[in-house]
Amino acid sequence: MKNSAKDTPKAVVLLSGGLDSATTLAAAIKDGYICHTLSFDYGQRHHHELAAGQRISVALGAADHKVIRLDLRSIGGSALTADIDVPKQSNQHETGSEIPATYVPARNTIFLSIALAHAEVLGATDIFIGVNAVDYSGYPDCRPEYIEAFEQMANLATKTAVQGKQKIHIRTPLIELPKSEIIKKGTALGVDFSITTSCYDPSPEGLACGLCDSCVIRRKGFLQAGIPDPTIYVKKNE
Amino acid sequence: MKNSAKDTPKAVVLLSGGLDSATTLAAAIKDGYICHTLSFDYGQRHHHELAAGQRISVALGAADHKVIRLDLRSIGGSALTADIDVPKQSNQHETGSEIPATYVPARNTIFLSIALAHAEVLGATDIFIGVNAVDYSGYPDCRPEYIEAFEQMANLATKTAVQGKQKIHIRTPLIELPKSEIIKKGTALGVDFSITTSCYDPSPEGLACGLCDSCVIRRKGFLQAGIPDPTIYVKKNE
Numbered sequence: 001m002k003n004s005a006k007d008t009p010k011a012v013v014l015l016s017g018g019l020d021s022a023t024t025l026a027a028a029i030k031d032g033y034i035c036h037t038l039s040f041d042y043g044q045r046h047h048h049e050l051a052a053g054q055r056i057s058v059a060l061g062a063a064d065h066k067v068i069r070l071d072l073r074s075i076g077g078s079a080l081t082a083d084i085d086v087p088k089q090s091n092q093h094e095t096g097s098e099i100p101a102t103y104v105p106a107r108n109t110i111f112l113s114i115a116l117a118h119a120e121v122l123g124a125t126d127i128f129i130g131v132n133a134v135d136y137s138g139y140p141d142c143r144p145e146y147i148e149a150f151e152q153m154a155n156l157a158t159k160t161a162v163q164g165k166q167k168i169h170i171r172t173p174l175i176e177l178p179k180s181e182i183i184k185k186g187t188a189l190g191v192d193f194s195i196t197t198s199c200y201d202p203s204p205e206g207l208a209c210g211l212c213d214s215c216v217i218r219r220k221g222f223l224q225a226g227i228p229d230p231t232i233y234v235k236k237n238e
Numbered sequence: 239m240k241n242s243a244k245d246t247p248k249a250v251v252l253l254s255g256g257l258d259s260a261t262t263l264a265a266a267i268k269d270g271y272i273c274h275t276l277s278f279d280y281g282q283r284h285h286h287e288l289a290a291g292q293r294i295s296v297a298l299g300a301a302d303h304k305v306i307r308l309d310l311r312s313i314g315g316s317a318l319t320a321d322i323d324v325p326k327q328s329n330q331h332e333t334g335s336e337i338p339a340t341y342v343p344a345r346n347t348i349f350l351s352i353a354l355a356h357a358e359v360l361g362a363t364d365i366f367i368g369v370n371a372v373d374y375s376g377y378p379d380c381r382p383e384y385i386e387a388f389e390q391m392a393n394l395a396t397k398t399a400v401q402g403k404q405k406i407h408i409r410t411p412l413i414e415l416p417k418s419e420i421i422k423k424g425t426a427l428g429v430d431f432s433i434t435t436s437c438y439d440p441s442p443e444g445l446a447c448g449l450c451d452s453c454v455i456r457r458k459g460f461l462q463a464g465i466p467d468p469t470i471y472v473k474k475n476e
Contacts, residue, residue, distance in 0.1 A: 106352070
């Protein structure tokens, strides 16, 4: 899938190891970008997603994969990085009215900022992020108006943008899609979802808990898409 | 200088260890904020600035000081983090027409993003950063229009902002001041500049080189302010 032609556009793709970012990477590659993937070792309890990021990057044919270490645990404030319990069997993701404990303060802003630095050094014009505003668990930094504001700021922040050499675009190919449509899209693009991981609170062996918001949304997505779910869940909330 | 009253506003103050950020912290404390200082261990070659950040934070009476580790060296693209020479005796900072090799891609965006996360967790409403658009060495992310765009994005990015609980303000008390005025302001606020450090390429003992852009701007600032410069320079570019 690699393309080394000099005029092929380059993109930085944020890769969490989940099915959204894997589908996003597949979409970026399909659109003809040379993709440089970026993951973060930020003190998350679901640390196994880093290995998934590496697998996905290789499987889909990214040009390279970088893991940036950043200690968000010392900032705290989230069930994903601090000593706060991961909520189980909640329905918050259905209403979108509350922001759950798994929200990591300013996470997408931090990840997009570092992606912006990476894009500037690489000469990449596009940053892909797999946010979606439908099954987004109520995270503020997954909404279109946030993404637009980030793009506007990014175009004032960098040397290349200021010199008028290139404009930075933040690409969100999944932003309008429910989880079931993302799964259909990824399947059509040839993504092997068995190598992705979504669980916020996996077993020591890396198996999905089956009960956290992320597992619940994932299971329901496969059911609604009518596509077999390759995930092994420790428990099923039937 | 600490104030523990419940209604006293809290601020996160970015602290590099230089004279600008020390003056900014002194200004924030004078304005009545409980200040939480934040420094970054990002692989900078002028690593000694971290000790200066700690000294300044204690000397001026911040509530606490946090150092976040973040490996920007693996992103590269700057004389401050990669194997690129630090330019010496240049006059780029006077013209502002060129962006020098010491520019670190998207650095202020990354630092402000992490400060935003810290502010959200602390319940702080203000983030102080010591940028200035006069002697700013041509960095794009020191300009007022960039700061405004960041503030706008920040108010769409966080849980507290979305819930309408508080608005985030990015405060830049030095943005319109030339270096000599910053030195006068800091002196009036009681900052001991002997514990600050500006050099991009210090000696192994941590002494200022005297020749990098940052040293040249600092020396000239003290001269123009008519205030004795407490800095020991290895070489003086007379």
